[in-house]
Amino acid sequence: MSVRLTPYLVLPGTAGEAIAFYEKALDAQVLFKQTFGEMPASPDYPLADEQKGLIAHAMLQVGESQLMFSDSDSGKPVQQGDHVTICITTKDASKSKQFFEALKEGGTVIMDLHEAFFSPAYGQVKDKFGVTFHLFTEGAAMN
Template identity: 50%
Template sequence: MSIHFVPFIQLDGRAKEAIDFYVEALGAEVTFSQTFGAGPGESDNSMSEAVKDRIAHSELKIGEAQLMVADSEPGKSPREGDLLTVCITTPDVEQATRMYHALREGGEMITPLSAFHFSPAYGVVKDKFGVTFQCFTSKRRS
């Protein structure tokens, strides 16, 4: 079973700037990037053009390491201490569910674990030590 722990940087409207910076400063390669406007079901006009242009998710490769960078959801600025989180990625829904609930014990649920268009099981939890984890189940096998 493959499990990956990946640093995840969340910014408030500056993700593109940060990505460009990491490409230049660290030699990062952008392997995936999607804006909020490019997500499924986002073709309606409920978002402003500025919000549609924000980065919903990106993956950068730096040597053998991975880094994820995104903007916060529209209208939800990241809380202090949440600019850098840990994304736990596994291809197994049961494993993601077990880890999510174990980390939640004595902590705080931020996003309930559920299916999203990008993951069969995704949730965000802050553990009892104040560390924020994103539990993500990948659609593709690692």
């Protein structure tokens, strides 16, 4: 049996912007995207006009993995940061570097991409949306 873990990011009205950013930064493809306004109307949950353009559910394909997104519709603040972290694993150090450089744009480097005993290229970055990524390249480091 195969099990895949898919991180789900709930953002405070910035999911559409995040989706566009990750499409570029991670070479991602949108598999599905639906706004609250595109969902069937429910008299139990009427939407304000400003909510209709928010993302109700989206899924991106990133290599062999997937990311899910939505905007918060509850009006409550969304805790950003380390409540969701994502490890991006590649076998190509140049691809890890490409992802790292793209994700740090507007973000904060936690640990520079470097050779470590467990990886030829490993680093950590918090992107401009407050999401922490670990970039991990498979393989033994050169000593």
